[in-house]
Amino acid sequence: MAVKFRDYYEVLGVPRGASEDDIRKAFRKLARQYHPDVAKDKKGAEDKFKEINEAYEVLSDPEKRKKYDQLGANWKQGAEFRPPPGWQNMRGQPFKGGQADGDFETHFGGTGFSDFFESLFGGARRQRGGFGGLAEDEPFAGRGRDVEGDIMVTLEEALRGSVRPINVQRGVPCEHCGGSGMRGQHACNVCGGTGHVTKADTYQVRIPAGVTDGQRLRIAGRGGAGMGGGAAGDLFLRVRLAKHPDFEIDGPNLVHEIEVAPWEAVLGTQVRVPTLEGPVSIKVPPGTQNEQRLRVRGRGLPQRGGTRGDLLVGVRVEVPKEVNESERSLWEQLARESKFNPRS
Amino acid sequence: MDDSAHLAVIRLRIISPSNQAPYTLEELARLGGVSPALVQRYLDEGLLEAIAGNVRTSWFFDDSTLFELRKIQRLRRELGVNIAGVGVIRELQRQIDELKSELDASRQTRSR
Numbered sequence: 001m002a003v004k005f006r007d008y009y010e011v012l013g014v015p016r017g018a019s020e021d022d023i024r025k026a027f028r029k030l031a032r033q034y035h036p037d038v039a040k041d042k043k044g045a046e047d048k049f050k051e052i053n054e055a056y057e058v059l060s061d062p063e064k065r066k067k068y069d070q071l072g073a074n075w076k077q078g079a080e081f082r083p084p085p086g087w088q089n090m091r092g093q094p095f096k097g098g099q100a101d102g103d104f105e106t107h108f109g110g111t112g113f114s115d116f117f118e119s120l121f122g123g124a125r126r127q128r129g130g131f132g133g134l135a136e137d138e139p140f141a142g143r144g145r146d147v148e149g150d151i152m153v154t155l156e157e158a159l160r161g162s163v164r165p166i167n168v169q170r171g172v173p174c175e176h177c178g179g180s181g182m183r184g185q186h187a188c189n190v191c192g193g194t195g196h197v198t199k200a201d202t203y204q205v206r207i208p209a210g211v212t213d214g215q216r217l218r219i220a221g222r223g224g225a226g227m228g229g230g231a232a233g234d235l236f237l238r239v240r241l242a243k244h245p246d247f248e249i250d251g252p253n254l255v256h257e258i259e260v261a262p263w264e265a266v267l268g269t270q271v272r273v274p275t276l277e278g279p280v281s282i283k284v285p286p287g288t289q290n291e292q293r294l295r296v297r298g299r300g301l302p303q304r305g306g307t308r309g310d311l312l313v314g315v316r317v318e319v320p321k322e323v324n325e326s327e328r329s330l331w332e333q334l335a336r337e338s339k340f341n342p343r344s
Numbered sequence: 345m346d347d348s349a350h351l352a353v354i355r356l357r358i359i360s361p362s363n364q365a366p367y368t369l370e371e372l373a374r375l376g377g378v379s380p381a382l383v384q385r386y387l388d389e390g391l392l393e394a395i396a397g398n399v400r401t402s403w404f405f406d407d408s409t410l411f412e413l414r415k416i417q418r419l420r421r422e423l424g425v426n427i428a429g430v431g432v433i434r435e436l437q438r439q440i441d442e443l444k445s446e447l448d449a450s451r452q453t454r455s456r
Contacts, residue, residue, distance in 0.1 A: 028424075035423055037415065037437070053422075143377070146414055163358055204358040217361035218407040236411050237361070243452075304395065 004181075004193055005081035006116045008055035008068065016069070020060070027056040036145075046145075047194070054117050064121055080185075081116060115181055115195070142230025147223040151237040153207055155244045155254070159276050159302055161209035165202055168235060172199045172225045196225075205237065210302035213241040213249065241301075246274045252309025253300040255293075259318045260284060273313055275299045282313060290317040366395065366404035376413040383413065389427055391416055391434070 009016050012026040030052045032038065039045030058064045075081065147170050157164070173179030177188035179195045187193030205219065216236045223233025247254040258271055268286035272279045275296070282296060293312045300309025323331065373380040386392045387403075392412055394403040412434070419425045419433055 031423055035419075037418060049422075146411070148411075165356060202356055204356045206358055206360040208361065214408075215406075216408040216411045218365075218410065219359055220362050222359070234362075236407070 004114070004116055004187065005075045006051075006054070006114060007075065008058050011051050011055040012059065014059075018059075020062075023056070023059045027052060027060070031056075051114075054114060058117070058121070067120065081119075142227045144224035144226040144230060144233035146233040147235045149235070149237050150240050151205065151207070151217070152240050152242045153211060154242045155247065155249075155301070156276055157207055158211050158239070158241060159209065161211075162207050163204050164207055165204050166237070168201050168203065168222065169198050170201070170222075170224050172196060207239075210304075210306070211239045212301065212304065213239060215239045247276075247311075249301065250312065252303050253312050254309065255312045255314055257314040257316060259316050260288070262317055262319060265290070265315070265317045271313075273311070275311055284315060288315050288317075291315070362407065365406040365410075367406070367410070369403050369405070372405045372410060372413065375410050376417065378413070378417060385427075386413070386416060389431065391427070391431055 009018070012018075012023060012030065014022055014026045018026070031049065034045045034049040034052060036046045036049060039049075058068050147168060149166065149168060151164060151166060153162075153164070174181070174188060174191035174195055174197045176190035177183050177195065181188055181191060181193040181195035183189070188195075191197045201222075203219075203222070205217070207217070211217070216238055219235040219237065221232045222235035226232050241249060244254075247256055249255075254276075256273055258273060260269065260271070264284060265288045266286065268288070269284045270281050271284055272281050273296070276299070280296065280299070282294060284294065288294075292315050294315060296311040296313060298308045299311035302308050320327070367375065369383055370380050373383045376383065383392065387394070392405075392409055395406050395409065397403040415434065416430050419430050420427075425433060
């Protein structure tokens with residue numbers, strides 16, 4: 001089967017005679033730049049990151065590099081390629097493990113290598129490196145990538161729970177060509193020869209009651225497709241609490257502001273304030289100060305473990321801008337008779 | 345004529361988040377594809393935190409911890425970052441996230 005030739009030197013941006021050190025340097029630099037956790041354009045970066053890893057897989061291994069170099073320098077990136085007659089692929093040959101210092105050998109688990117790679121080195125993947133005697137379990141090789149997304153949740157939904165539609169884009173194997181990227185002699189016209197397509201799924205997600213801002217909801221098996229029989233990744237949704245017209249969020253508490261008249265602050269009063277469960281009447285005690293906060297227990301945001309924060313009612317004392325004659329004389333009488341001096 | 349007769353009704357599947365959390369240290373390790381000893385090491389290094397419990401046998405973790413564990417593994421496996429480096433990177437990524445949401449918030453306020 002014809003596959004697209006990959007120029008691994010071009011991918012890493014090094015000349016054909018580059019030293020092992022130069023190749024490692026070029027790889028490290030590109031890997032940092034295109035790692036999906038770091039790059040801005042996550043989707044484009046992921047494909048690029050796979051390509052870089054594949055190139056490094058071949059060029060960092062003297063045997064594979066030698067084999068690859070035997071193909072000659074005349075191939076162009078993307079040209080149709082058939083393994084030359086008598087080409088024996090390196091299936092099953094042992095590969096070096098982790099580096100001597102016990103660090104991980106860089107290895108992009110769960111990524112598909114191109115058909116070009118498979119046709120040359122099929123089945124011969126680098127063994128996972130050991131790490132300080134702490135072995136990793138193998139079932140994770142070939143596992144699909146986790147997909148991340150944000151989900152906006154209103155405060156009412158966070159309190160009571162709800163069901164929300166979400167759109168998730170993820171890479172899945174192309175059904176048209178069975179993930180090979182080829183249809184007969186030609187590149188698959190559905191996936192453009194990449195072997196995978198971006199699929200948009202719409203789901204309804206159940207938001208459990210009591211979610212908190214920044215919490216992750218995991219939906220098992222809804223991430224990227226696995227490779228070689230590996231399990232699919234998971235979908236992680238980060239809860240973002242939406243702004244509410246009546247409340248500000250302050251940790252577990254909700255904050256609502258009310259304005260009171262000076263005499264209400266002095267004499268005390270009853271005020272209706274909104275809560276997530278509808279309005280309640282609260283008592284503003286006599287002698288309430290400007291910017292004082294009144295606490296309504298248990299009317300804040302739900303917390304882990306079933307408890308709830310409080311509703312904090314911020315009191316602002318508003319002073320009338322204009323007064324009529326009789327009001328003025330009352331204020332004047334108060335000014336004469338009051339012993340209150342805020343500057344004493 | 346009744347218009348509603350011509351509207352296709354699409355019922356979307358309702359999917360529920362995993363409700364297995366909270367996890368014990370062993371369950372967390374299994375879901376993260378690592379050994380319990382490695383999770384223990386990340387806890388000792390301050391890369392992961394338990395959501396409850398103050399002794400090993402009573403530690404509990406949630407899906408946010410699992411997400412963090414998988415992030416750590418990805419950075420180590422795919423970029424060859426060591427444990428100290430992972431700590432720095434995750435801290436910087438958190439700071440970038442915070443700055444981004446602050447920037448979004450101030451943009452929203454300004455456009456109002």
